[in-house]
Amino acid sequence: MASNKKRTPKSLAAGRPPTFHRPKSISRKATKTLINRLHLLEKRKRQAIAKGDKAEEAAIDAEIQSLGGIKRYQEASLQGQRHDRGGDSSRVLMQWLQPCLTSKPSSGRRLRMLEVGALSTQNACSKSGCFDIERIDLNSQGEGILQQDFMQRPLPRDESERFDIISLSLVLNFVPDPKGRGDMLRRATHFLFPPGQHLDNPQLAAHFPSLFLVLPAPCVTNSRYLDEERLASIMTSLGYTKTASKTSQRLVYYLWKRDSSCGGAERQFSKKEIRSGASRNNFAIVLD
Known part of the structure; x- marks a missing residue:
């Protein structure tokens, strides 16, 4: 619990x-x-x-x-x-979401996105015109990006401060310790709309609210403490279902939908070795 x-x-x-x-x-x-x-x-x-x-x-x-x-x-x-240079991870996200983005909420509003660790206002999500995007980063690179620490961002007071999707692209790997990474994933759930309660369009409701997560591939493919199965278990514990994933030579991409049917008692995940070997890295995620 x-x-x-x-x-x-x-x-x-x-x-x-x-x-x-x-x-x-x-x-x-x-x-x-x-x-x-x-x-x-x-x-x-x-x-x-x-x-x-x-x-x-x-x-x-x-x-x-x-x-x-x-x-x-x-x-x-x-x-x-x-x-x-093959960059902009949000292009992968847009490929996944494009089929459902042809429809809009009946209310007429655009979907709301929070982009944590934003580097640019000209990525694929920004250019799509599908989202109202709030961008934050520890060290803002220009106009349109608020200088803010996500872990210090005030929790939402009402639905006007919640989002349909949160992007954590190459952010979690910069959190300095395993417990902090778990705290970040847990904290992100508070900024998403409650599942199944905010969208009146069934096509959109099947994909949102959601979390877009991008990590360096070795964090999952070559860690002593984390693999695909354990990451899925952690995310399921937090109330997510994986709807899309992709692994490239350098990066792993995931789209996780917040799903009320997955809710329940949150499990604890300690730093436990699941793969041995001198060449493994020590990336881990802890939920306590």
Whole structure:
């Protein structure tokens, strides 16, 4: 049964490197190298924090700053979203949703989307004209993106502050610890409309409210603590049903529908090894 104990949600900033200004031009090879290096440094930093090694933590922070921190990471990610680089994960989402988006709610309103970790106002979802989109990010890259930590965002007071769909594209992997990732997934449910109560169009009601989740593929395909089955169990526990998924060489994409029929007692998921091997990574999601 879900615990009623109040939690103080951790700031996402705890898992993101500090900002540092650098020129914006970056090659494709350099983009990939930079992103991979920053991910590795974040992993090493979490390990140093867990061990209480302040000297190692400071040294890693210094290297992160020398690479440009979150500002540089976001510039690299923006370039990775260019069409000629196969980016913009929201194109996958639009392919999945296009058949149902030909119809609209009888009320005439557009579907509401919350995009967490937004990098651009010109992605496929933005250009579709199907959504009223609220975009937030820890370090806003321009107009149309509110600078805000999702874990500190006030919970909805009424339906005007809820959404039909939430996008967590390459966000969960930047939360610094397994419990924080579980807290983020749990918190997202509070920002979605209650299932089966807000849409009078059956075609749309079959797909919304929903959560779009994108992770680096190794988080699921090569983790000691997480695989497809365990991720599905965690999401089912939170009241979701998987409606679409895709795995590429670099990323895994999921669309989860919030479904009242899946509701009930929320299970606990500890950090439990499910695959062994020296080459495995330690990505995990914990629900306590």
